[in-house]
Amino acid sequence: MSLYVPLALPQHFPRDEYSFAAPIVFPTTLADLERAAAWACRTASQVWGTAEVSGDWSKVDATCVALAVGDRTLQIRLYRTMADAFCDRIPATIAEWIQRTDDMIEEAYSEGTAHLPQNHPYPPLATIRPLLRGILDESFTFGIDAYEEFDSASRTSFTSTQMGDFLPANDPMPRDTVAVSGTYEDCENLTMEDALGKHWRKKANV
Numbered sequence: 001m002s003l004y005v006p007l008a009l010p011q012h013f014p015r016d017e018y019s020f021a022a023p024i025v026f027p028t029t030l031a032d033l034e035r036a037a038a039w040a041c042r043t044a045s046q047v048w049g050t051a052e053v054s055g056d057w058s059k060v061d062a063t064c065v066a067l068a069v070g071d072r073t074l075q076i077r078l079y080r081t082m083a084d085a086f087c088d089r090i091p092a093t094i095a096e097w098i099q100r101t102d103d104m105i106e107e108a109y110s111e112g113t114a115h116l117p118q119n120h121p122y123p124p125l126a127t128i129r130p131l132l133r134g135i136l137d138e139s140f141t142f143g144i145d146a147y148e149e150f151d152s153a154s155r156t157s158f159t160s161t162q163m164g165d166f167l168p169a170n171d172p173m174p175r176d177t178v179a180v181s182g183t184y185e186d187c188e189n190l191t192m193e194d195a196l197g198k199h200w201r202k203k204a205n206v
Contacts, residue, residue, distance in 0.1 A: 009079045013111045014045035014052075015071045020078055026171035030160040037135045040163035041071035047166070057120055063164040065112060066128035070135050072108035077101060077136065081144060090147060094154070097146040098133075105132045134158030 010017045018024065024042055027035040044067030051057045060068075080100075084090050091097040109125050116122055137155035140146075160167055 007079055007082060009076060013072055013108075013115050014048040014068045015042075015075045016045065016049060017075070018042070020082065021074075030167070033134075033158065033160065034138045036160050036163065036167050037070065037138060037158075038074070040166040041067045041074060041135070043166045044068040045071045052115075057117060060116070060120070062121070062123040062128070063162075063166060065116075065122045066131055067163060067166055069105070069108045069112045069128065070132050072111060073101070073104050073132060073136065074139070076104045076108060080104070085144060090144070092147050094146055094148045094150050097140075097148075097150075101136045102133070105129060105136070130156055131158050131162050 007020075021038075024038045025035065026039055030036055044064045047059050047064055048068045051060050081090075091100060106125065109128075113122050134156040135158065137150070138158075140150045140155070142149055
């Protein structure tokens with residue numbers, strides 16, 4: 001049995017890798033904020049990536065910056081959560097988890113703003129932090145993110161309208177399409193719990 005080797009966090013900004021993410025599909029209702037946010041964040045990353053190639057940054061507005069930073073934060077959180085779960089470093093309290101993920105928000109924001117063209121406007125972190133905090137809080141999973149319950153009343157709230165045009169009114173893709181790239185042939189059907197287990201089994205050769 002081989003030793004566990006933590007996955008290296010991809011270093012590319014904007015995010016372009018979703019190997020261990022849960023399937024990103026259009027929300028059946030905009031009240032499904034976790035799924036809506038995942039969709040909007042990925043779309044913002046794609047718009048940012050297109051701007052890098054084309055040189056046309058007109059669509060990378062304040063909302064795009066916020067959501068692309070959110071997408072990168074979700075990626076950082078996913079990779080570090082996988083390592084923490086295996087090494088038994090899962091936070092015991094919500095306060096500890098919030099502190100850790102606040103640090104991730106700041107890390108992703110620094111990365112993102114460093115990749116913008118010189119003089120391209122971007123929102124202050126204080127302006128977009130509530131949205132990013134809300135996105136993370138909405139995706140919290142007990143026993144994976146922390147060993148303390150996180151009641152909905154204590155979470156930072158946000159609405160689908162804050163995601164602007166990055167969350168269209170109607171599903172632009174067929175319902176049976178799952179837009180994720182998978183390291184494993186069956187990755188398209190993974191939940192976060194499944195992804196963690198599959199990663200461990202691959203590393204342990206079991």
